[in-house]
Amino acid sequence: MVTAAEQFLKAHDARLHDRVRISAGGRSHEGRVMPAHRFSGDHVVVLKLANGYNIGVSCEGAELELLERAPAAPEATAADAPLPSDLPPLTVLGTGGTIASYVDYQTGAVHPAKSAAEIVAAVKGLAEIASIRAEALLSLASEDMRPDDWSAIAKRVSELHAEGGAGVVIGHGTDTMAYTAAALAFQLPVLQAPVVLTGSQRSSDRPSSDAHLNLAGAARAALTDLGEVAIAMHSSSSDDGVAIWRGTRARKAHSSRRDAFTAPNGGRLGTAGDAVEFSTEYRPVADETQLEAGFDRDVALVWSHPALTAGDWEAATAGKRGVIVAGTGLGHVGSHLHAAVRATARDAVVAMTTQCLGGSTNLNVYRNGRELGEAGVIEAGDTLPETALVKLMWLLKHRPDSAAEGMGENLVGELGSRRFLD
């Protein structure tokens, strides 16, 4: 079957790897034409941008300008090869959570670990799009997921990628899914196949359960060329689609709604319906998955508030190697805390985030902020406090000598480049 995107390219005499500009509605994108991935929308052209990221661009009503032909005789890559006619492999890795605990909330019984396979079997249409293997790695309530579990998941993903190279969907409780997603993103900074977390806000035996839709959406996202750790969850309170979130940018922002996840500072990569539509740039898959597993756990997260005392600060941070502060506004704490913060920053990495969650820190606007900067407090910019905590834990383990500098660098999409002061 010839897709609308293929017809569009042919009509404009554009071929694979040609550099083109596609324009529509006042916006244009320049890049090299990439092979469509499975579940690209019918009308989506995938472009590799100059910065190495990919983007899906709709050809509906668009103009195409041919900028440069593909280099002569490009090497054939795996991505160029036609899709095999048999179904692509996909692993569903169970770790626990509501998606795997469909009687627990009534009886208190812990559900057996085979539930991942059961749920896969129950999801309509899943068996038609991929050759699915289900594996129960862990069976933990979301709130019981600890840093060692983050490492175990990353290692298993790395093994699975090495064995078969296929996408991995991770069933996970929603409470701490964003923490785990960030943890996987830092531990697996380069991916050869997608890693997509999903879960459910309603047990899968309830009519309103979101488990099936979420799992199907996650599976589709995991069959694309997305080289980032993502979260796939309901995009609205109705059943009309699944949003794909950048793992380092999402947070659970509602305790019970099915569309619980959001990203205050951007990070919605796209939507997985019958097709997967990427609405922003994303890092594509690479040749080989890289693993740097493990975390330093000597960290604290301090939420600043008007009743916080210097004694509270000292109790929370004593002996810690890293401290994430969720400060007010642009990254402030009361000036009565400055001496204590200064003392901590002499021996530990102290990084500032904003408890607003939306927007960025900026310690240069007000005097209190400048004093914190002079005391050695690092700005985490628009990184979410939760993600900043995971990032600092990872840096202290793997880049102990440059952890402070690392907090100011964008490693896997967790940090934006501007401070949002329009």
Add this chain to the structure above:
Amino acid sequence: MVTAAEQFLKAHDARLHDRVRISAGGRSHEGRVMPAHRFSGDHVVVLKLANGYNIGVSCEGAELELLERAPAAPEATAADAPLPSDLPPLTVLGTGGTIASYVDYQTGAVHPAKSAAEIVAAVKGLAEIASIRAEALLSLASEDMRPDDWSAIAKRVSELHAEGGAGVVIGHGTDTMAYTAAALAFQLPVLQAPVVLTGSQRSSDRPSSDAHLNLAGAARAALTDLGEVAIAMHSSSSDDGVAIWRGTRARKAHSSRRDAFTAPNGGRLGTAGDAVEFSTEYRPVADETQLEAGFDRDVALVWSHPALTAGDWEAATAGKRGVIVAGTGLGHVGSHLHAAVRATARDAVVAMTTQCLGGSTNLNVYRNGRELGEAGVIEAGDTLPETALVKLMWLLKHRPDSAAEGMGENLVGELGSRRFLD
């Protein structure tokens, strides 16, 4: 001038204090017709509902059904009296913050306290709607506002109300404005005139400053019959209006946008443009302002996360009389913390909120939650963690013997009645 609302009432032969039903667009409200307040919209009929709250209902395209005539010969009340032809009094109380610090960010100099009066003088049109008196009570950066300052502001508001009974606008830094708004709401549970906090995200000497629009909107809101502590701030990133937020429900959700405030669980009372439109029920002013000032400061706010240890918990909560937990999801912490939480809950009030910020706690859904409930953890429902902290500090001071029960009661609009589990 006869307003559209007055024409509408007259056309339906409805008079002051009649009980009526007004229906439009499939919605209807029943209540007694109240006098319009200054800055009621031209087409807004104010109804007092059976629960004592007021609501503004638009008469545009509406039907009116007369349910019951007003009681015979009702006592004339102050609210019935015609508005005096001279301008109503209004006090603008300066406490500091960007709204009063318009050179600080460039020079580092602390701006003199007379700035409140200066800014009032500079706000176009303000002098035409009220007889304004400006007073500099404090001159503090928002992040330096402490619980004692909350008490000082509440006491001064109470005095101002006792002296003249007029509305009070409080200029305040935005960083901790929501904490202060909650603190005033608990300390001033009954109001004889509005108390409206406002501030700015841009210094008032910058072209993009929001100080003037916010102050004008706050002043209009403070001339209504709103008997709740509110926050008035830009409703969008353009200059098209000021949102009025319930003080116990709002939080600063962006570090730099002008429309920084939001209320994850409802709490937008209305909008202040040329007219004030209330879009939800609100408590009307009463005869006399009540003051219960002061806070217990022996409290902790613990943000749960996967790396939090029992030792961290113990360090943060040692010797505290109250602990607010920002748990994951419906109100969970890792089960490795349960023993420590149980020990704390024996001597202190431990109340659970959700770090999602949106939605409610519910400790009855999962086993880990039930265990926390059995350990004595109180549910704070859909109260924001920041508001719950202020509430607990107030309860421990003024209702020490029933503080735990108080956390489960809605005192001043901070707690919804349902758990959002559809």
